[in-house]
Amino acid sequence: MGRQLVPLTLDNLSDLPSPCRACVFWELDPVTGARAERDGHADVEKESWVSSLLSEWGSCGRVLYVDGRPVGFVLYAPPAYVPRSGAFPTSPVSADAVQLITGWIAPGFRRQGLGRTMTQAMAKDLLGRGVRAIEAFGDARSREPMCVLPAEHLLAVGFEITRPHPAFPRLRLELRRAVSWRTDMELALDRLLGGPKPIPALGRS
Template identity: 70%
Template sequence: MGRQLVPLTLDNLPDLPMPCRRCVFWELDPVSADRAEKDGHAEREKEAWISAVLLEWGSCGRVVYVDEVPVGFVLFAPPAYVPGSLTFPTSPVSSDAVQLMTAALVPGYQGQGLGRVMVQTVAKDVLRRGFKAVEVFADARWKEPGCLLPAEHLLAVGFKTVRPHHRFPRLRLELRTTLSWKADVERALDQLLGAVQKDPVLRPL
């Protein structure tokens, strides 16, 4: 089984599943995001956002392929590029951290270590760019897949609460701790990323 973690670019953006491919929940402020959805321009805005981040900061995500089939992805960026986060009551993200926006892994590919590899790849990338941590706005009442990850699962894989809230706590993962995770954390990551995937299978276009 061949697996690759490829930096997200405009070329492989179509390999993200719907509706993530055109979702601009994080990429735009709420008013602009709502307007883009209503006008049918969300996918174009997503492309413009990725293009801008690539030019100014570099890769803001990874797409996971197994035997050339996309099976997962992760999106992350410095808070300055994530205006959608400013509306959260636990904002802002710390200046030494990159925001984990969202991530997903096809449930059928759990238990193969892909979750661990995804997060470790992000950790090494972000550390190399001079950041110390990853922070995320979690959903403490998570019930179904969406743009936010479940707080309970994130806490189980090593994130710590840095700004408590009854619904949207801000959690933090010190990056150096991700480089030597054990098997139990690997399994928890697979469960976390599999839990937030809406579609049972991601297929290339």
């Protein structure tokens, strides 16, 4: 099985699964995002967001191919480029951290260590840019991967809660630790990045 892990660019943005390729849950503030989806141009906004990051910061993700087929991705960015972050009760993301936005692995390719492979690649990329840590908002009420990843899974792969909350805690992972993750975390990482991503309601209690 041939594996290839490449940076996310405008050329391979279309290889992200539907609806992820046109999802702007994180990329726009709630009001603007809802308008883009209503007007049917969320895909254009997503492309514009990726383009801005590429020109101002660099690649904001990795896409995984197996035998030429896209089977997974992970997306991350500095918090200044993630407007939705401000809607969370545990914001802001720490100044020295990049935000893990979301990720996904195709059914049939989970439980093979691919999540670990992608996340270590993300960690090495960010370490090379001088980033110390990655943070994420977790959903403490769900075990299914969504736009907001389950806090339970983030904890399972080494994240630690840096700001508690009953619904949306903020978690942190030191990147040097991520690069040397143990093999027994592979399955937890695949669970973290597997499954569909329905949009959660931030107003739930």
